[in-house]
Amino acid sequence: MKSHQTYVKVRYAETDQMGVVHHGNYAQYLEMARIDWLEELGVSYGSMEKDGIMLPVYVMSFKFLQPAHFEDTLRIETKLMELPRVKIGFEYTIYNQNEQLITTASTVLVFMDSITKRPVRCPQFLLEKLKD
Structure with missing residues (x-):
């Protein structure tokens, strides 16, 4: 399935007193990566919303293996699970x-x-983009 790389530089406001990225920020990182993944396909999330299609999150899970810190550059690999x-x-x-x-x-x-x-x-247009 299609995968994509997104890069995020950790901002100071995203960290706690220990200098570690607060876990709540990871949901935003994933959202940025999904929107970037769609754009790579040539699909605008904003256009989908204007066309009446929304994509609310149904399930989200994380496994935190090591902390991220202020000024780290994170590489987020986003991969579609299935069509x-x-x-x-x-x-x-x-x-x-x-x-x-x-x-x-x-x-x-x-x-x-x-x-x-x-x-x-x-939407059919998205399925067609995924088949390319």
Whole structure:
């Protein structure tokens, strides 16, 4: 399946008193990586929302192996788990600038109609992009 690399530099505000990235920031890192993954395919998340498709998170899990610190440059590898239907799943591996694996994660999101708030099938244009 398609994978993509995203780079994030840890900001001071993302760390706690110990100089470690607070776990709550990792959800934002994953969101940045997913949006970057979509853009690499030529799909704008903003355009999908304008077209009435939302992607709320259904499941999110993390395994924190080592801490990230202020000024670390993180490499987030985002990989599609399988071709999406109503749900789309991603696996992530996060490495620091020394290529040490620091975190693994996964998310499952649901394609949802923004008006009815009901699940819908993955848009055909996205499936076509994934087949290229």
